[in-house]
Amino acid sequence: MTYVPVMAELTFYRGRVGLYALLKACGIRQGDQVAIQAFTCLAVPEAIQAAGASPIYVDIETAGFNMDADDLERKLTPQTRAVVVQHTFGIPADMKRICHVAERNGISIIEDCCHTLISKYNEKTVGSFGVGCFYSFEWGKPIVAGIGGSIRINDPALFKKVQTAYAFYRSPDLISQVKIELQYRAFSLLYRPALYWPIRTLFHWLGSLGLAESNYNPVGHGQIADDFRFRMAPAVKRRMLKKIQNIESQTHYSRWVSDQYRHRIVSNAVSHPVFPEGCDMVFARYPLLAKDKPALLSKARSAHVELAEWYATVVHPLAEQDLSLVHYNNGCCPNAEDLCRQVVTLPIHGAVRKRDIDNSIEFLNMANV
Secondary structure: OOOHHHHHOEEEOOHHHHHHHHHHHOOOOOOOEEEEEOOEEOHHHHHHHHOOOEEEEEOEOOOOOOEOHHHHHHHOOOOEEEEEEEOHHHOOOOHHHHHHHHHHHOOEEEEEOOOOOOOEEOOEEOOOOOOEEEEEOOOOOOOOOOOOEEEEEOOHHHHHHHHHHHOOOEOOOHHHHHHHHHHHHHHHHHOOHHHHHHHHHHHHHHHHOOOOOOOOOOOOOOOOOHHHHEOOOHHHHHHHHHHHOOHHHHHHHHHHHHHHHHHHOOOOOEEOOOOOOOEEOOOOEEEEEEOOHHHHHHHHHHOOOOOEOOOOOOEEOOOHHHHHHHOOOOOOOHHHHHHHOOEEEEEOOOOOOHHHHHHHHHHHHHOOO
16 A cells, blocks of 8 residues: 555556656757666667657666666766666666766656566665656566556656646547457466467567557657557556555565575576675566577477566667667677577566476476577
C-alpha cells in the first residue's frame, strides 16, 4: 500500500510515454540532447526523439550493467539537458557519482525504474534521486498489468507542469483497449516458462500483423507513434493498482527465486556477474554471462527452458544496421557492445514455479557449450 501514491498517480499508455511527459516538462526541445546508456531498449531513445531531442550514448561500467559516470562526463556537450539513468535488471546504478556529474554540469536526472520498483542504493529507494522517474507494467516487467506505465515526480514545480499537460492526454480507443485486454488474458492463460519460446514466436507474429500491441514502434526521422497521446487504459490501471497492493509478497518471492539461481547455478556455460556493494537488489530478471550465447540459447529453446537474450543489441531489438535510426554509432560504447554478446537472463516472477527453477538450474549446470 505504501507504494501506490508514487507509482500510480499519473499513468500513461506506456512507460516511454511517461518519460516523454517528463522530458517535455523539463523543457527538452528540438536541438537538445539527452544522455542515456547503451545497453537499453528502443523505448528510451524513441521517447527522446518524440520530444524533439537526440539521444547521446554513454557506455556502461566495465563488468557492470549500468551507466559509467566517467564516460557520462566525457560525452556531455553544451546541448545536453538531461540524463536518463537506467537501473538495469533491478541493479541500481552508481547514483552517488552520476548525481555528482549531473549537478556539476547543471543537467536534470530522470530515472528509468522499468526494471525495478523498490531496489535500493545506499538504503535509498531508486526513483528518488532525480527530478522524477518512470515505470512500466508490460510483459517482462516486475508487475505485468498489460500495456501501461506511470511516473513519479520528486520536484513539486515539475509535478504541476506535468499535471497541466496531463489534461491533454486521453484514453486509448475502444479497439485498442479490447486488444490489450485480450492480449493480457491470453498471456495469463498461456504463459509458463516451458512455453516461453513458442509464445514469444506467436507474439512477434501477431504483432507483425497488427493483432497484438507490439513492444516496439518503428523509429526514424519524423516518426512519432500515436502512443504519445494516450493515458493508461482504465482496465489496465485497475489491474495495476490491485497488483501493487501485493508488492511486498511478490518482492519476497522474487528474492527467493534469485537466491536459488545465485547459490545453485554452478556451470561451465555461464558465470554470475559481480554485483555492486551497498545495493539492495530486487531483480526484474536474473542476469548471467554466457561463454557461447548463441549456442546456449539454441540449446535452451530445444530444452524448453526460458532463457532470454535481451539485450541482444545495444539498443534492443534494433539490428546493427538500424542503430543509426536512433543516433547510435557502432563502436562508441565497447563495454555495452561486448555485454550484448554475453548476457542471458532467467525469469524470477510469480509464474515461475519450483519445478521451473529446478529445470533451469539443471539445464545450465549440465550445459556443455
